[in-house]
Amino acid sequence: MIQIQVWADFECPYSYFQTIVLEKLQARYQERLEIVWRAFELTPVEGNILPTQSYIDNLEASKSEPIVVQENLELLTPKTLSYTWLAQESVYFANSQGLSLKLARALFDAFFLRGLDISNEEVVMQIASQIGIDAQRLKNALENGELTKHVMADEQEFKTYGFQGLPAMLIGEKNFSPRSFMPITGYKTVEELLKILPR
Structure with a gap:
C-alpha cells in the first residue's frame, strides 16, 4: 500500500488545491492508497488578524492555477486570518476513521x-457531523489533550524534515522506514504525483 503523509494549513490556498488532488488520487487508487493528515499552522496566533498584503497577493496568484477553473472554485479573500489549531486537531482525529481527507476538504470549502x-x-x-464524525467523541478527544500532543509532534516533524513551505508530503510504501519516503514540498498536480508514486 502507498502512503502519502501531507502537511497542510487551512488558510493556504495551495494546501486546499493539494487536498482536492489527493481526493482524485484516492478515488483512482482506492484501498491501495492511504492518506495521513499531518498538521502545520501558517498563522500560529490566537485571535483574528488581518491578512497581510503578501497573503492576499499569494491568494490572487493561486487563482490562476488550472484546478481553480476545473473545479469551478470561487475563492473568497478572508476578512481575517485566525487560529486553525482546532481544525488541525479535528482532522488529525479523523485520520483514525479514514475521514481526514473528507473533513479537510469540507473545512477548506467552508473557509475559502x-x-x-x-x-x-x-x-x-457542525461540519464534522455532516461528514459522519461523532461530534461528541471528537469533543471528548479535543478536551483530553491527546490531540494537542500529536499536532505539536507533527509541527516538530515538519521542521525535522526541513520542509520549506506548504503543502508538504512524504510519499512511500506503508510500513517501510520513514527514511525511505520521498519528501515533496509545494503543490503538485495529479499528473505530477502519478509520476512520483511508487508503481
Missing part, C-alpha cells in the same frame, strides 16, 4: 468558498 470561521468550535463540530 463560504467565508466561515473555522476557529469556531460550533462551526467545526
